[in-house]
Amino acid sequence: MAKIGIKVRVNGIERAAEVEPRLLLVHFLRENLRLTGTHIGCDTSHCGACTVVLDGRAIKSCTIFAVQADGREILTVEGLEQDGKLHALQEGFFQEHGLQCGYCTPGMLMTGYAFLKSNSNPTEDEIRHAISGNLCRCTGYVNIVKAYQHAAAKLRDGGER
Amino acid sequence: MIPRGFEYFAPHTLDEAVSLLGKLGQEAKILSGGQSLIPMMKLRLATPPYIIDINRIPNLNYVSESNGFLRIGALARESDLEVSPTIISRYPILMDTTSVIADPLVRNQATVCGNLAHGDPANDHPATMLALGASLIAVGPGGAREIPIEGFFTGLFTTALQPDEILKEIKIPIPAPSSGGAYLKLERKVGDYATAGVAVQISLNGAGVCQRAGIGLTNVGFSPLKAKNAEAFLAGKTLDDATIKQAAELAAGEAQPIDDIRGPAEYKRDLVRVLTARALNRAFKRSKGGA
Numbered sequence: 001m002a003k004i005g006i007k008v009r010v011n012g013i014e015r016a017a018e019v020e021p022r023l024l025l026v027h028f029l030r031e032n033l034r035l036t037g038t039h040i041g042c043d044t045s046h047c048g049a050c051t052v053v054l055d056g057r058a059i060k061s062c063t064i065f066a067v068q069a070d071g072r073e074i075l076t077v078e079g080l081e082q083d084g085k086l087h088a089l090q091e092g093f094f095q096e097h098g099l100q101c102g103y104c105t106p107g108m109l110m111t112g113y114a115f116l117k118s119n120s121n122p123t124e125d126e127i128r129h130a131i132s133g134n135l136c137r138c139t140g141y142v143n144i145v146k147a148y149q150h151a152a153a154k155l156r157d158g159g160e161r
Numbered sequence: 162m163i164p165r166g167f168e169y170f171a172p173h174t175l176d177e178a179v180s181l182l183g184k185l186g187q188e189a190k191i192l193s194g195g196q197s198l199i200p201m202m203k204l205r206l207a208t209p210p211y212i213i214d215i216n217r218i219p220n221l222n223y224v225s226e227s228n229g230f231l232r233i234g235a236l237a238r239e240s241d242l243e244v245s246p247t248i249i250s251r252y253p254i255l256m257d258t259t260s261v262i263a264d265p266l267v268r269n270q271a272t273v274c275g276n277l278a279h280g281d282p283a284n285d286h287p288a289t290m291l292a293l294g295a296s297l298i299a300v301g302p303g304g305a306r307e308i309p310i311e312g313f314f315t316g317l318f319t320t321a322l323q324p325d326e327i328l329k330e331i332k333i334p335i336p337a338p339s340s341g342g343a344y345l346k347l348e349r350k351v352g353d354y355a356t357a358g359v360a361v362q363i364s365l366n367g368a369g370v371c372q373r374a375g376i377g378l379t380n381v382g383f384s385p386l387k388a389k390n391a392e393a394f395l396a397g398k399t400l401d402d403a404t405i406k407q408a409a410e411l412a413a414g415e416a417q418p419i420d421d422i423r424g425p426a427e428y429k430r431d432l433v434r435v436l437t438a439r440a441l442n443r444a445f446k447r448s449k450g451g452a
Contacts, residue, residue, distance in 0.1 A: 001166035021169035021212065024203075043162055045200050046352055048266055057240070057269040063199045064270065067169055068192075068216060111266065132351040133264025 006070040010035070011079030019066050026050045028066035029076060037077035037106050041135070048134035051107035052076050058114035060133075077106035080113065088154040089113060089147065098147030100138035107134050112148050120156055122148065164202035171214045175300060178215050178327060183302050185211045187324035192216070193235060196263065196271040197279045215327070224248060226335060233331040239268035239276075253447055254342030254362060258289045261346045261358075277313070278328045280320040280384070283354035287314060287385030288377030289344050292360035295333045301326040314384040337372070340364040341447030343440045346379065347432055349423065355380040356423040357432040359412070361440035363395070365448050371395045374408075376437065381416035381429055388412040391437065400445045409438035 003018040010033060017032050029035045029052070041049030043062055050061040053075040080087040089112045092098060099105045108131065115122070115130040122130070127148045128141065136144060170185075172178040182189055189211035192198060201207040215221070221236040224245045231252065233242075242248045242259040249256060262268060262276065262285050276286040277297065290310045297308045299322055313321050322328060336342070346358035358379030364372045374395035376388035391411040398404045418429035446452070 001168060004169060020166065022164045022166050022202075024163070024199075027163075043203070045196065045263075045267060048264070051266055058266050059269050060266050062203075063196060063267070065169075065195075065199070067171070068195075068214060070171075130265055133266040 004067050004070075006067055008066075008069045008071075009073045011074070011076060017066075021065060021067050023066045024062055025052070025064045025066045025069055025074075026061040028069075029061060029074075032066075035076050035078050039103055039106055041103065041107075046135065047104070048107040048111065048131075049104050051110040051134065053110050053114050056114065056117070058111045075110070075113065077109055080109060087113070088151040088158070089116070091154065092147035092150035093144075096143050096146040096150050098139065098143045099136075104134060104136045104138075108136065108144055112151065116148070116152055116155060120152060122152060124149075162203040162205075164199070165205060165208040167208075167210055167212050169212050169214065171217045173217050173219075175215075175218055175221070175327065175329065178213055178218065179300055179302060179325070181213050182327065183325045185213070189213055191278075191327055193275045194238065194271040196267050197275065197281065221329070229335055231333040231335060233273050233333070235272065235274045235327070235329050237273050239263075239271045239273060240265070242273065243268070251336075252342075253452075254289055254293065254344050254360065254444075257342075257344035258285050258360070261285060261344070261348065264352045267352070274328045274331060277331065278320060278322060280314060280316075280318045282314070282317065282382055282384050282386075283380040284385075285344065285346060285355065285358055285379055288358055288360040288379040289342075290331065290333070291377030291385060291387045292342060292344075292362040292375035293333045293336075294362075294373075294375055295331050297328055298330040298332060299323070299326040300329045305329065307332070311387060317383045319384075336362065337364045339366070339448050341444040341449070342375075343443035343447065345436045345440045345443070347436065354423075357381050357416070357418070357429045357436060359433060359436040359440045361437065361444045363400070363441070363444050363448060365400075369399055371398050371400060376408075376412055378412065378416055378433060380423075381418040381433055383417070386415060386417065388415045388437070390415055395441075400441065405438050405441045405445075408441060409434045412437040 039049040041047035045063045190209040192214040221234040223234040342362035344360040346355045360377040362375040378386040413434035416433040418426040
């Protein structure tokens with residue numbers, strides 16, 4: 001199949017590539033761009049390990065073609081840290097022990113990034129609803145909820161990103 | 162999992178999309194949200210040689226009321242319903258429905274129109290649209306036509322859409338005053354299809370008598386079902402406990418469930434009975450301004 005030229009802004013950097021239409025966004029990120037922070041978990045649209053933020057919305061990058069992202073903006077977990085400083089969510093996961101094996105963490109962070117932009121002071125229920133498309137088999141979610149709350153409080157106080 | 166190769170088209174107008182569809186033939190598939198199509202392509206349950214991606218077509222993502230109808234455009238995402246002030250304040254049945262579809266990440270991509278066009282009896286919006294008495298605007302080479310929802314689902318994964326037509330809009334009559342609706346679904350876990358689901362929409366007159374009742378059933382048949390006997394029974398009645406109980410039994414009788422991993426047929430039939438009664442009670446409360 002003929003390849004198609006796409007231009008995608010990933011973590012603030014314009015990336016151009018020739019891709020097959022059937023290439024999934026997650027494969028484009030991991031294999032073409034070597035951004036392997038975005039994980040493949042179930043590969044069947046269930047687990048959320050592949051979550052990235054596309055034009056401000058958290059989506060599953062295993063369920064969208066790379067060509068669909070042409071001309072659009074993507075944030076992956078690699079784009080969260082700025083100038084050597086962790087994002088408030090990353091710090092929250094660190095402080096509250098929001099991970100054990102860490103496999104779901106990139107997806108949890110990206111869902112949280114988009115979620116906290118729309119809700120700066122979420123209740124526990126709202127957080128659990130927001131992460132209902134991200135599966136974690138280690139933590140029982142308790143510390144992930146705390147990590148989100150930690151980040152929300154820090155973002156409210158500090159006015160950071 | 163990697164889908165089979167395909168040729169990709171991304172038209173910028175609906176006319177262009179329709180003419181592509183006419184040219185490429187019935188093997189071409191329309192890609193909107195892609196949250197059913199892409200998983201099927203990855204599993205190679207679907208291997209379309211041509212994909213027509215309509216996401217580049219502007220002005221199709223509307224959710225708005227005009228001329229007596231609520232209109233939902235082909236590219237309105239499930240999550241657009243969840244944040245729409247119109248839906249939040251006036252269509253709790255649509256809030257009920259969208260909030261139990263898949264998960265928040267999938268809902269950021271999945272479209273409401275796609276949920277219907279896919280023709281899956283396990284999808285949730287079909288029952289709700291049956292209850293609301295929606296109609297669907299399909300656009301083909303000869304222009305637009307309107308399809309009443311009752312005639313839209315013709316079988317398993319089959320709809321009245323012709324191979325050269327695109328579903329452009331869902332058109333829902335704005336409910337009369339003193340109307341209420343609800344959608345209830347039992348699922349084993351977030352993201353699962355319904356074990357069973359029931360949508361109810363009722364309109365009452367000033368004396369509290371039911372003028373119109375719409376009832377749709379999810380995943381208890383080979384296509385989404387309209388519980389016509391229960392609907393007809395409710396018209397002209399006051400919704401007391403005995404009436405609700407009898408309507409729920411009628412709806413259960415109209416379900417056509419089968420045994421599968423989500424449970425035996427008789428369990429699902431009883432679930433329809435219980436969910437119908439609960440949905441009617443909730444719709445009744447909402448018709449009087451309650452939550």
